[in-house]
Amino acid sequence: MEGEIAEKLKFYRKIRTLKTQFQQTKRIPDLDVEIKSEGEMELVRPEKVTWKVKKPAPTELILDGNKVEITSGEGREKKTESFSLDGALDASTMRSLVSMLAWLKLDIPSIQNGYTIYAVDKATFKCVPKDEKNSVFQSLTFFLHSEGHLKKLAIGEKSGDQIEIQFSKPQVTFHP
Amino acid sequence: MKFLFPFLFLSSFLTAAPLIDKSESKFFPQEFGEKLALFKSFPAFWWNFAVVEGEPEAVCDAMKKTSEFSQVQCKPDPATFLPLIEDWVRDLPARVPPPTPSTFRQKINATLTQLSLPIPKPLFELLRLDPLHSYEELKNHAERRLHLAFPLKQGYFQDERTGRILIPFQVGFAPSEAEKLEPILEHLHNLCTPETHCERLVFFGPHASALENRMQIKKDLERVSYLGTTLLVLSCLFLLFVKKGGLGLLFVPILPATGLAALSILLWNGTIHGLTLAFGPGIIGMLVDYGLQAAFNPTSKYVWKSNTFGYLTTIVCLVVMAFSKIPLLSELMIFSVLGFTYGYLFLYFFRKPLQNLTAQTSHAFSLNYRRSFFIFALFCAGAGVFLLFLVEPKLDLKQFDFQTPETEKTAAWFYKESFKEPPLFEIQGTEELLAGREARKTFSQTSGILLESATHYMPETPDVTRVQWKTLQCGNHPLEKYLTPNETKLFLPFLNKISCSALSSDPAHDPPTYIKHLHQKQNHWLTLWFPKSGTEKTQVQSAFPQARSLGELVAVFPKLLTQELKWMFPISAFLIVFVLMLYYRNIAHALLALFPFLCGMGLILTAIVLFHLPLSFMTLIALIMVMGFSVDCAVFAIDSRLGKLEDSKATASSIAYASAASLIGFFPLLLCSHGILFQLGMSLCLGLLGTAIGAFGGIPGFLR
Numbered sequence: 001m002e003g004e005i006a007e008k009l010k011f012y013r014k015i016r017t018l019k020t021q022f023q024q025t026k027r028i029p030d031l032d033v034e035i036k037s038e039g040e041m042e043l044v045r046p047e048k049v050t051w052k053v054k055k056p057a058p059t060e061l062i063l064d065g066n067k068v069e070i071t072s073g074e075g076r077e078k079k080t081e082s083f084s085l086d087g088a089l090d091a092s093t094m095r096s097l098v099s100m101l102a103w104l105k106l107d108i109p110s111i112q113n114g115y116t117i118y119a120v121d122k123a124t125f126k127c128v129p130k131d132e133k134n135s136v137f138q139s140l141t142f143f144l145h146s147e148g149h150l151k152k153l154a155i156g157e158k159s160g161d162q163i164e165i166q167f168s169k170p171q172v173t174f175h176p
Numbered sequence: 177m178k179f180l181f182p183f184l185f186l187s188s189f190l191t192a193a194p195l196i197d198k199s200e201s202k203f204f205p206q207e208f209g210e211k212l213a214l215f216k217s218f219p220a221f222w223w224n225f226a227v228v229e230g231e232p233e234a235v236c237d238a239m240k241k242t243s244e245f246s247q248v249q250c251k252p253d254p255a256t257f258l259p260l261i262e263d264w265v266r267d268l269p270a271r272v273p274p275p276t277p278s279t280f281r282q283k284i285n286a287t288l289t290q291l292s293l294p295i296p297k298p299l300f301e302l303l304r305l306d307p308l309h310s311y312e313e314l315k316n317h318a319e320r321r322l323h324l325a326f327p328l329k330q331g332y333f334q335d336e337r338t339g340r341i342l343i344p345f346q347v348g349f350a351p352s353e354a355e356k357l358e359p360i361l362e363h364l365h366n367l368c369t370p371e372t373h374c375e376r377l378v379f380f381g382p383h384a385s386a387l388e389n390r391m392q393i394k395k396d397l398e399r400v401s402y403l404g405t406t407l408l409v410l411s412c413l414f415l416l417f418v419k420k421g422g423l424g425l426l427f428v429p430i431l432p433a434t435g436l437a438a439l440s441i442l443l444w445n446g447t448i449h450g451l452t453l454a455f456g457p458g459i460i461g462m463l464v465d466y467g468l469q470a471a472f473n474p475t476s477k478y479v480w481k482s483n484t485f486g487y488l489t490t491i492v493c494l495v496v497m498a499f500s501k502i503p504l505l506s507e508l509m510i511f512s513v514l515g516f517t518y519g520y521l522f523l524y525f526f527r528k529p530l531q532n533l534t535a536q537t538s539h540a541f542s543l544n545y546r547r548s549f550f551i552f553a554l555f556c557a558g559a560g561v562f563l564l565f566l567v568e569p570k571l572d573l574k575q576f577d578f579q580t581p582e583t584e585k586t587a588a589w590f591y592k593e594s595f596k597e598p599p600l601f602e603i604q605g606t607e608e609l610l611a612g613r614e615a616r617k618t619f620s621q622t623s624g625i626l627l628e629s630a631t632h633y634m635p636e637t638p639d640v641t642r643v644q645w646k647t648l649q650c651g652n653h654p655l656e657k658y659l660t661p662n663e664t665k666l667f668l669p670f671l672n673k674i675s676c677s678a679l680s681s682d683p684a685h686d687p688p689t690y691i692k693h694l695h696q697k698q699n700h701w702l703t704l705w706f707p708k709s710g711t712e713k714t715q716v717q718s719a720f721p722q723a724r725s726l727g728e729l730v731a732v733f734p735k736l737l738t739q740e741l742k743w744m745f746p747i748s749a750f751l752i753v754f755v756l757m758l759y760y761r762n763i764a765h766a767l768l769a770l771f772p773f774l775c776g777m778g779l780i781l782t783a784i785v786l787f788h789l790p791l792s793f794m795t796l797i798a799l800i801m802v803m804g805f806s807v808d809c810a811v812f813a814i815d816s817r818l819g820k821l822e823d824s825k826a827t828a829s830s831i832a833y834a835s836a837a838s839l840i841g842f843f844p845l846l847l848c849s850h851g852i853l854f855q856l857g858m859s860l861c862l863g864l865l866g867t868a869i870g871a872f873g874g875i876p877g878f879l880r
Contacts, residue, residue, distance in 0.1 A: 057285035
């Protein structure tokens with residue numbers, strides 16, 4: 001299975017940079033409410049992921065190695081907070097954000113290390129954390145486009161909330 | 177043996193008997209005592225600290241689940257702050273005017289973006305409750321107030337130099353109830369094991385220290401009780417062996433005398449302090465000496481005159497000290513006077529049966545003159561007089577606080593790193609607090625000295641802003657109009673707080689949770705200053721003379737007691753000599769009665785100097801007891817040497833038995849680890865030994 005996944009995600013093996021638009025829907029079943037957002041994701045290998053939300057309000061999260069930077073607001077209200085993952089004030093919040101961003105780095109060996117992957121169909125794979133107790137998510141399902149890139153990512157949070165992220169075709173550059 | 181009674185009563189002091197006062201406020205005159213009690217009733221001072229070496233996770237997780245801890249500062253999570261934010265958001269309309277529709281929409285959008293991210297449920301709920309992010313103001317207040325010198329790393333405050341992790345935690349009740357924490361702290365200690373990679377765990381703070389103190393007293397008392405009981409049994413067997421078993425009955429009057437004295441204090445005061453119950457019986461127990469004298473001199477017509485003047489000299493000392501401004505000392509002396517008097521009357525009424533308590537056997541002791549013994553006694557008394565002017569009393573209350581060496585070292589490290597100067601505090605009523613609001617705020621801003629006051633959290637113009645919110649929310653375009661149905665559902669907790677009906681109802685009267693730490697039930701408010709240097713401290717105290725540190729408040733006790741001792745001891749000595757002048761009509765004999773006391777004091781002060789021990793409050797209590805006992809022994813010895821008590825050997829035996837009984841009773845205290853118990857035992861044992869030296873060695877020497 002692991003070899004098959006690696007083969008399916010070979011598209012990402014040699015990329016140097018990746019930029020894609022996303023549309024996200026978060027469903028909260030307890031409240032019967034949906035929260036929609038859209039923005040842009042940028043990946044610069046090896047370690048930098050930028051999650052830029054444009055709607056409902058501009059917010060940028062950057063994960064670069066051990067550092068996290070969150071910029072929110074506009075104009076005079078704009079503010080940036082930086083954290084090292086060591087000094088995180090709220091460890092559980094950080095773990096959630098970092099886990100999501102780490103997933104978006106598409107670090108296949110790390111994903112395979114942390115998750116058991118099941119093929120739902122040719123282009124759909126469900127990942128269940130190996131260490132459920134310490135994992136921030138209950139499950140992740142990724143859907144591949146026929147061209148090999150990530151089309152959709154569905155995250156099942158432990159609280160029961162569901163996040164679905166639809167990605168457009170990415171613009172990529174490769175390593176020589 | 178007679179002095180085992182203190183331990184029985186000290187045990188009751190440690191229990192939660194409602195009539196027994198265990199507070200520290202009785203160590204201080206009323207004004208200061210009330211202030212100290214009030215000071216300690218503020219939840220702001222219920223913070224303790226856990227210091228972990230190694231992995232803190234197991235301890236932190238267990239502490240967070242402990243309901244007795246209202247706050248635990250490790251791995252902070254938003255759920256901890258929800259109760260504070262509830263009240264903070266409820267009071268938002270009193271603090272700030274309503275936002276414009278565009279500002280409202282902007283903030284909602286920003287919150288929606290945050291809510292769209294994979295965040296933990298508690299944070300999700302917090303953002304639903306406070307989409308306008310008013311919690312940031314509260315967070316800024318908390319960060320300003322938090323002065324720990326240790327950075328936060330991975331959710332823990334850590335000293336980078338030593339690797340120690342500090343977990344501040346706030347207990348939900350006052351330090352006087354610290355015994356409730358015993359099983360909890362024991363459980364937490366059990367979690368610090370090699371399996372959890374925790375190497376060491378130390379607790380300190382008002383509750384942890386109070387508990388450590390009580391536990392040590394309990395341990396020491398158990399040790400003392402076992403040994404004391406053994407010695408008591410052996411003593412009784414000895415008395416039976418020497419055919420003086422009847423002497424055991426002399427202790428019988430002490431119990432009703434003590435009980436009546438306690439009842440008298442309770443009827444007068446409503447409560448009695450635990451320390452009065454602990455040490456009062458010891459003082460009352462001295463009247464057994466009169467019973468011993470009567471038992472050993474059954475045929476003497478003079479013995480009760482001796483006893484009466486012995487009683488009067490003891491009472492005089494106790495009455496003088498009863499005028500102390502320190503309520504505890506005054507209560508202890510009044511209790512002792514009453515108990516002593518009741519006991520003496522019991523003994524007098526039962527004097528006839530006392531005559532038959534001892535068999536008419538030969539007595540092993542005598543009051544004969546021995547030169548070397550006399551010289552030794554002179555040396556002891558000389559040391560007493562000389563050292564009295566050299567040794568400085570150390571009467572601070574810190575001695576009552578037992579800490580293991582590990583706790584002491586850890587606490588010292590923490591305070592050295594965290595506070596250059598101790599914080600200053602003021603306690604004010606609501607009107608005074610509000611009236612001084614601007615002055616303190618301005619002073620803090622201009623001087624740069626950090627101020628923590630409830631007024632920081634109180635709105636300046638609550639009525640004005642509430643009216644603005646009410647007008648908006650009860651009008652045609654409340655803020656909800658700018659939300660989609662989806663958003664209305666999402667932000668319902670917030671909308672409920674700012675609804676027209678919520679704004680129309682009466683504001684809450686109880687102080688909100690975010691300032692409860694600065695509020696005490698009877699509408700007293702705490703204001704804290706955090707000077708960083710002595711100069712800043714002086715600046716604050718010049719501008720606000722009522723501001724003082726806890727150390728300054730507590731220092732009232734030793735200062736006052738030192739001042740009082742300067743007149744109490746001379747007056748007591750003078751009155752004792754005066755009473756004895758009435759008795760002996762001879763100044764030399766009257767002064768001679770103080771000789772055994774000087775010997776006793778000499779041995780005590782010599783030990784203090786040689787072993788670098790403090791001349792403490794407990795030494796003072798011991799000296800009072802030694803004075804009473806020594807003057808009694810002196811009177812008996814002098815009367816015997818003057819021929820008033822026919823059988824001098826019998827008198828010598830009674831003094832010997834009294835001294836031995838007292839020594840046996842107090843000896844076990846020397847095995848205690850708690851400083852105050854050890855000091856008491858050391859002072860009493862040496863004092864009693866010195867008394868015996870003075871009575872047997874000194875008095876025959878002067879009256880040969």
